Amino acid sequence: MKIGILTIGNELTSGRIRDTNSAFIAEAVNRQGWQVSVIMSVGDEYTDIRKGLDYILDAADAAIVTGGLGPTADDITTEAIAKAYGLALYTDEAILKEVRSRLERFRVAWTPNNAKQAMFPEGAVPIYNPTGTAWGFALKRADKLIAVIPGVPREVMRMLPEGVIPLLKEMESGAGTAVVSRTVKLFGLSESKVDETVSGLDLRVEGLSIGFYPRFPENHLVLTVRAPSEEEARKTLSDVESKVEGALRKYIFGHDDDTVEGVVASLLTQKGLTLAVAESCTGGLIMDRITDVPGSSLFLERGYVVYSNKSKTDLLAVPAEVIDRYGAVSEETARLMAEGAVKKAGTDLGIGVTGIAGPTGGTEAKPVGTVYIALADRGRTTCRLFHFRGERRRVKEISAQWALEMLRRYLTGACPHD
Amino acid sequence: MKIGILTIGNELTSGRIRDTNSAFIAEAVNRQGWQVSVIMSVGDEYTDIRKGLDYILDAADAAIVTGGLGPTADDITTEAIAKAYGLALYTDEAILKEVRSRLERFRVAWTPNNAKQAMFPEGAVPIYNPTGTAWGFALKRADKLIAVIPGVPREVMRMLPEGVIPLLKEMESGAGTAVVSRTVKLFGLSESKVDETVSGLDLRVEGLSIGFYPRFPENHLVLTVRAPSEEEARKTLSDVESKVEGALRKYIFGHDDDTVEGVVASLLTQKGLTLAVAESCTGGLIMDRITDVPGSSLFLERGYVVYSNKSKTDLLAVPAEVIDRYGAVSEETARLMAEGAVKKAGTDLGIGVTGIAGPTGGTEAKPVGTVYIALADRGRTTCRLFHFRGERRRVKEISAQWALEMLRRYLTGACPHD
Numbered sequence: 001m002k003i004g005i006l007t008i009g010n011e012l013t014s015g016r017i018r019d020t021n022s023a024f025i026a027e028a029v030n031r032q033g034w035q036v037s038v039i040m041s042v043g044d045e046y047t048d049i050r051k052g053l054d055y056i057l058d059a060a061d062a063a064i065v066t067g068g069l070g071p072t073a074d075d076i077t078t079e080a081i082a083k084a085y086g087l088a089l090y091t092d093e094a095i096l097k098e099v100r101s102r103l104e105r106f107r108v109a110w111t112p113n114n115a116k117q118a119m120f121p122e123g124a125v126p127i128y129n130p131t132g133t134a135w136g137f138a139l140k141r142a143d144k145l146i147a148v149i150p151g152v153p154r155e156v157m158r159m160l161p162e163g164v165i166p167l168l169k170e171m172e173s174g175a176g177t178a179v180v181s182r183t184v185k186l187f188g189l190s191e192s193k194v195d196e197t198v199s200g201l202d203l204r205v206e207g208l209s210i211g212f213y214p215r216f217p218e219n220h221l222v223l224t225v226r227a228p229s230e231e232e233a234r235k236t237l238s239d240v241e242s243k244v245e246g247a248l249r250k251y252i253f254g255h256d257d258d259t260v261e262g263v264v265a266s267l268l269t270q271k272g273l274t275l276a277v278a279e280s281c282t283g284g285l286i287m288d289r290i291t292d293v294p295g296s297s298l299f300l301e302r303g304y305v306v307y308s309n310k311s312k313t314d315l316l317a318v319p320a321e322v323i324d325r326y327g328a329v330s331e332e333t334a335r336l337m338a339e340g341a342v343k344k345a346g347t348d349l350g351i352g353v354t355g356i357a358g359p360t361g362g363t364e365a366k367p368v369g370t371v372y373i374a375l376a377d378r379g380r381t382t383c384r385l386f387h388f389r390g391e392r393r394r395v396k397e398i399s400a401q402w403a404l405e406m407l408r409r410y411l412t413g414a415c416p417h418d
Numbered sequence: 419m420k421i422g423i424l425t426i427g428n429e430l431t432s433g434r435i436r437d438t439n440s441a442f443i444a445e446a447v448n449r450q451g452w453q454v455s456v457i458m459s460v461g462d463e464y465t466d467i468r469k470g471l472d473y474i475l476d477a478a479d480a481a482i483v484t485g486g487l488g489p490t491a492d493d494i495t496t497e498a499i500a501k502a503y504g505l506a507l508y509t510d511e512a513i514l515k516e517v518r519s520r521l522e523r524f525r526v527a528w529t530p531n532n533a534k535q536a537m538f539p540e541g542a543v544p545i546y547n548p549t550g551t552a553w554g555f556a557l558k559r560a561d562k563l564i565a566v567i568p569g570v571p572r573e574v575m576r577m578l579p580e581g582v583i584p585l586l587k588e589m590e591s592g593a594g595t596a597v598v599s600r601t602v603k604l605f606g607l608s609e610s611k612v613d614e615t616v617s618g619l620d621l622r623v624e625g626l627s628i629g630f631y632p633r634f635p636e637n638h639l640v641l642t643v644r645a646p647s648e649e650e651a652r653k654t655l656s657d658v659e660s661k662v663e664g665a666l667r668k669y670i671f672g673h674d675d676d677t678v679e680g681v682v683a684s685l686l687t688q689k690g691l692t693l694a695v696a697e698s699c700t701g702g703l704i705m706d707r708i709t710d711v712p713g714s715s716l717f718l719e720r721g722y723v724v725y726s727n728k729s730k731t732d733l734l735a736v737p738a739e740v741i742d743r744y745g746a747v748s749e750e751t752a753r754l755m756a757e758g759a760v761k762k763a764g765t766d767l768g769i770g771v772t773g774i775a776g777p778t779g780g781t782e783a784k785p786v787g788t789v790y791i792a793l794a795d796r797g798r799t800t801c802r803l804f805h806f807r808g809e810r811r812r813v814k815e816i817s818a819q820w821a822l823e824m825l826r827r828y829l830t831g832a833c834p835h836d
Contacts (some may be wrong), residue, residue: 013454015445016631020436022459027433036431038466039459048456048477055473059466205616213434213713221477277723283709284702287723291701292811294777301727305695305721307714311763315720315733345729359712 001035001172002327004056008049008067008077009151012041021066021156028160029064031181033209034227045212046107051085055145062168067151069134071113076136079147082121089119095126099133099409102352121407127163131155138167145171164175180237184221184244186251187405189346194219194248201243205236217398218253218260234394253408260404267411268299268349275407276318276345277303278337280328281355281371285400301345307339317342327353327366334372335381342376349410350376355386357395370398375406382406419452421591422474424487426495427569428469430459439484439574446578446596447482447597450587460505462492468502480586484577484726485569487552489531495566496555500539503559506550507537516553535647545581549573549705556585563589594650598655602639602662603676604669605823612637615665623654636678636817671826678822679707685829686717688768693825694763695721696734696755698746699773699789703818719763724755734758734770747772752790753799760794767828768794773804775813789817793824799823 003294005025011017019041026036026357039099042048049068056063068077082089096118103110117134120126127136127149134158136149147167149159169179186194191214198210198221209220223240227233245252268275277287277300287303290296304315309328312318318336326332337352362368369390374383386402388395423443429435430713460466465715467486474481486495514536521528535552538544545554545567554567554577560671565585567577589596609632615641616628616639629640641658645651663670671678686693695705695718705721708714722733727746730736736754744750747814755770773789781784787808792801804820806813 005608012441013457014443014448014629015441015443015454018438019457023430023433023436025433026431030432034432037461038439038470041457043455051473051477054457055469059469108534208621211432211434223789241617279702282706283714284697284705284721287702288814290704291723291725291775292814294810298700299723300725301725302725302733303702303723305702305709305718305723307709307718307720308449311720314762344732356815357709392712396706396710 001062001168001383002037003029003034003168004037004047004060004061005029005039006052006056006063006064006065007039007041007151009041010043010045010074012067012124013043020153021151024153024156025064025066025160027211027213028165030211031222031224032165032179033207033224034168044068044076046076046080046083049077049080053081053084053146057146061143062145062147062171064164065146066147066156067134069117069148069150071111071116071134073113075116078116078119081139081146081148085121085139087121087123090122091115091119093118093208094125095328099135102133102218124143127159127167129155130158130162136163138164150244153180153379177226177228178214178233179198179224179226180230180233181204181224182237182241183256184223184248184252185254186221187217187253187260187401188247189219189251190246191219192319194221194251198244201247203240203243205240207233208240216394217401234302250409259289259293260401260408262293264404264411265290265293265296265405267408269295271411273349273411274299274301274345274347275349276301276341276347278341278353279303279351279353279401280307280312280337280356280394282353282400282403283307283357285396286351286353286403289400289404291374301347304341312337312340316344329356329370329372331372331374331383331385333385334374335376338376338383339381340373342378348377349407351407352367352376353399353403355391355395355399357399359392371395371402372404373399373406375403375410419481419586421447421452421586422455422477422478422481423447423457423472424460424467424470424481424483425569426455426462426483426699427459428461428492430598431461433455438571439569442571442574443482443484443578445631446583448629449640449642450583450597451537451625451642452586452590461492462486463797464494464498465500466708467498468493471499471502471564475559475564477780479561480563480565480589482582483564484565484574487535487554487566487568489529489534491531493534496534496537496539497559499566501563503539503557505539505541509533509537509659510680511536513553515551520551545577545585547573548576548580554581556582577693595644595646597642597644597650598643598648598651599640599657599750601642601661601674602666602670603672604637604639604666604673605819607637607666607669609637612639612666612669616662619661619665621661623658625651625654626658630664633814634813635819643766647813659809666828671823677707677711677802678819678826680711682713682825682829683708683717685713685826687713689829691766691767692717692718692763693767694718694759694765694770695769695821696759697721697769697771698725698730699775700771700814700818700821701725701775703814704821707818707822719765722759730755730758734791735760747774747784747788747790749790749792749801749803752792753794753801756794757799760796766795767825769825770794771817771821773813773817775817777810787813789813789820791817791824793819793821793826793828816825 124137125355207226358368369388542555625644759768770792776786787806
């Protein structure tokens with residue numbers, strides 16, 4: 001099935017807001033094994049909306065439309081679509097009541113223009129909005145479908161999977177095709193190596209499609225299976241997943257909505273272990289990511305950003321002679337930072353990161369991108385040397401990701417101290 | 419002048435890559451005082467490219483096209499455009515040589531398909547690519563212009579302003595219209611207040627347009643002036659800017675490419691002052707942002723992420739009795755954290771941040787979003803209490819921004835200790 005996406009709003013054509021809905025919808029559509037034939041954004045103009053919709057319905061089986069459903073004067077999507085097809089508008093009284101009571105609950109004063117949000121073109125079926133006042137709607141034109149939802153990304157994230165995708169699935173097959181999918185998240189293996197490994201597997205399975213999404217510094221594989229029944233689809237997916245996991249296990253840190261910091265947080269909490277982090281070149285980014293996880297105060301005792309040599313000595317007892325002799329960016333310093341974190345904070349585990357993020361500070365022996373990451377428990381310390389490429393922010397990001405990944409591997413016992 | 423944007427690539431319609439070029443181009447076009455009538459993405463297909471281009475040239479005066487200019491088999495944009503208009507392709511021998519020597523310099527082996535990058539539809543004028551091998555080109559169709567550049571965002575960021583915008587300017591007016599623009603970056607005032615203030619100014623100036631770009635947690639105003647000569651345009655812009663700055667001075671932290679951390683870094687470096695940061699609820703984010711600025715090691719001595727009560731006492735000498743009596747999230751604790759940072763690190767300035775980022779941990783007296791930010795120098799400490807709304811990450815982000823803004827205001831002497 002081919003789908004076209006139309007996002008509507010002057011804030012998009014003016015560049016005022018970045019259109020994140022299109023990519024989100026495109027990915028979701030592709031996960032169902034469908035294709036996106038065109039993505040389009042137009043302003044809040046009757047003619048532009050009509051022409052854009054005509055273009056899409058000419059090229060695709062269905063249009064997913066976002067934006068312009070609110071109460072203000074420039075929200076004209078519903079009216080524009082009704083006009084385009086010569087349809088009258090009707091008010092759904094039950095929805096009008098729901099909109100009113102929702103506004104009351106949020107203590108927003110009722111104004112007559114809010115009634116627009118309960119109006120639909122005749123023949124349209126309303127689509128429930130679980131997080132906002134503006135309902136969406138679906139309209140059939142001949143054998144094609146137009147699904148319209150609000151443009152607020154938070155609302156799209158709910159209404160697309162809950163309201164729109166089911167309608168498209170229904171439309172696709174009277175006979176019924178089940179689609180299941182699973183995202184496998186990898187880190188530590190290059191794009192081309194992941195690609196090569198997956199290509200090398202025997203995955204000639206009917207109804208399977210594999211999507212590859214590089215999301216720096218991670219790589220995501222999306223496995224989608226279409227089959228006559230959900231049971232069959234799930235079985236095939238599970239077989240495929242086993243093969244993929246067998247080949248790439250070491251690099252898989254999670255699935256679907258997992259983050260590496262979230263996985264690390266769960267493991268630390270489960271095991272009742274505490275952590276202290278000592279960062280130099282990553283400058284606080286590791287801790288920023290860990291503290292994004294609610295409940296991280298349960299295991300994160302404290303952290304140090306030891307930017308100066310003096311602070312490494314004062315706070316972590318890294319001897320000045322070691323720094324003088326081997327350098328602030330050295331395996332010796334990284335190890336002593338991780339060990340100092342464990343000792344000073346009294347935690348079970350410690351991380352120490354030191355490196356050269358650039359753009360200056362590199363030497364021939366230690367060029368920009370040289371980073372040492374050490375992981376210490378109370379008995380042993382491991383340190384890895386990395387040579388990263390790219391500019392300052394990129395070096396910080398991949399260093400933080402590796403620190404978290406080293407923790408994850410240690411905690412899963414997959415590769416103790418590796 | 420009306421512009422249409424066409425981005426080409428299967429990686430866009432599959433959702434594999436998020437299209438950041440469209441918003442970048444749309445903003446740049448609007449800054450010139452032109453309008454974007456439609457934004458479109460299609461896959462690497464002859465028919466889709468031709469139909470998309472037809473649609474755009476019907477609606478707009480010019481098309482800006484990105485993507486599909488590389489050496490691989492699915493890069494078909496040049497050929498598709500030539501076919502669409504029945505044009506032959508020619509090879510530019512000088513450009514072919516340039517592409518060859520660039521690949522040699524990067525030690526990339528020459529393969530025949532690289533020659534595609536020096537081929538253009540007859541009548542097209544090549545557009546230089548300063549950062550990559552694939553040149554772009556501009557093609558006139560009747561009174562309309564098609565400008566085609568590669569899809570790599572880094573290359574778009576150079577080729578759009580350097581290669582494409584000048585062509586469009588030239589096309590727009592034989593007489594010559596000068597356009598100048600300036601971005602004013604604000605923080606600490608709501609969207610609606612900024613809007614209200616600007617609307618209240620007497621800015622009835624010919625050729626002026628004002629764009630409003632909310633970029634959470636900042637608000638950006640883009641002032642664009644069109645005039646017959648650059649001199650006139652600059653004079654008008656400067657007058658308008660003075661009025662805007664007069665009304666909003668307190669909230670303006672920078673212009674154009676400035677970031678608040680960059681401004682703070684410059685001020686600290688200029689004044690030879692050093693800084694230590696003590697973060698609780700922001701979890702390292704303030705330091706992460708500061709250390710994104712190259713050279714921040716000159717003034718950032720160290721930082722503490724004091725997540726546990728014990729770490730606040732151990733590292734910053736916040737007395738356990740104070741935490742017991744007033745709470746870890748309190749003005750007293752925030753002040754002592756900032757003062758402790760100054761004393762322990764021996765710096766000129768210290769920041770202390772403590773709050774409840776959520777989603778749990780809130781109480782009736784101190785709900786989620788309650789954040790205390792303290793700034794200490796060696797003589798005095800100021801503390802501000804904030805009540806932020808939104809989820810965990812949002813609270814962290816706006817807290818970090820306020821901490822940096824308090825530093826900025828202190829350092830500019832605009833509002834000492836306010």
